[in-house]
Amino acid sequence: MRAVIAPDPGGPDALVVADLPDPEPGPGELVVDMAATAVNRADTLQRQGFYPPPPGASDVLGLECSGVVSAVGEGVDAWSVGDEVCALLASGGYGEKVLVPAGQVMPVPAGLDLVTAGALPEVACTVWSNVFMIAGLREDETLLVHGGGGGIGTFAIQLAHALGARVVTTAGSEEKLEVCRSLGADVAVNYKEQDFVEEVAKATDGRGADVILDNMGAKYLPRNVDALATEGRLVVIGMQGGTKAELDLGVLMRKRGAVIATSLRARPVDEKAAICASVVEHVWPVVADGAVRVLVHATLPLEEAGEAHRIMEASDHIGKIVLTSGRTAPRKVGA
Secondary structure, eight states: OEEEEOSSOOSGGGOEEEEOOOOOOOTTEEEEEEEEEEOOHHHHHHHTTSSOOOTTSOSSOOSEEEEEEEEEOTTOOSOOTTOEEEEEOSSOTTBSEEEEEGGGEEEOOTTOOHHHHTTSHHHHHHHIIIIIIISOOOTTOEEEESSTTBHHHHHHHHHHHHTTOEEEEEESSHHHHHHHHHHTOSEEEETTTSOHHHHHHHHTTTOOEEEEEESSGGGGHHHHHHHEEEEEEEEEOOOTTOSOOOOOHHHHHHTTOEEEEOOSTTSOHHHHHHHHHHHHHHTHHHHHTTSSOOOEEEEEEGGGHHHHHHHHHHTOOOBEEEEEOOTTOOOEEOO
16 A cells, blocks of 8 residues: 655655555454545654654554545454444554554544545544543533634634534634634634733633633643633643743632643543544534534645645644545645
């Protein structure tokens, strides 16, 4: 099979399309012939040598995929050859054939095409597990989402809005802010021109955000805590703004707040299976009825993974960047 790897750390040009042996399913596993996958920030970090796959996982990049089941291992009863599926992965999505634990495989939501489904598992599992399963966002509470124009941000805005929460988001351009508003954000903050702590306070009559989903890490830590409501929950899922920051525990204690740092990729298989099952139960219905959709900014063939990484790192995109396996796959760029 063809697959994209990064033999040596570097820029987008470090990505190489290699010929690798086809995977064979073991007990509890299946093989998916990949139709589409999507680019995530973790992929760009892995390419640079900063985020290696978990022990035992493939060196092929890619944390999600969609496609058709082509082989099933012993003990797999829920899936059959020919089923159209999407899957959450520890690695391997940038390959024509993907080995997946059966518990991380999900049906394609009704009404969603197979290629678009390749951009769904990572955002759906990340948002649902962190915002709802861990932070426990409830109806009528306020969610602050940083990076509202990205794949996770656009999905989080829609899902929280669909489930009855108030949404405040940040983005860096008027184009992205307008998209955020169209997806259900009640307040959209230009972080280059406005102070999101002040804007959250205005939007909540001084109460603050009940849940904050943060991809920046250290850079935003003290200000995120300032923006929390009493008994608020800050969930850190990225470190684009660094890994080390000073935190005033007194402020956190007075608010009886919580700071939670999580990672989805390295969780045990059984935990990821539980997340996938919960996503199918709670998230797929709102995707199927159109209340939540996947925004795709660009669709490129697998061979252009380097260009896809350049688009990701330029941070001008809105939504997801998709790679397809077909050698003659259409090339479409634009929100």
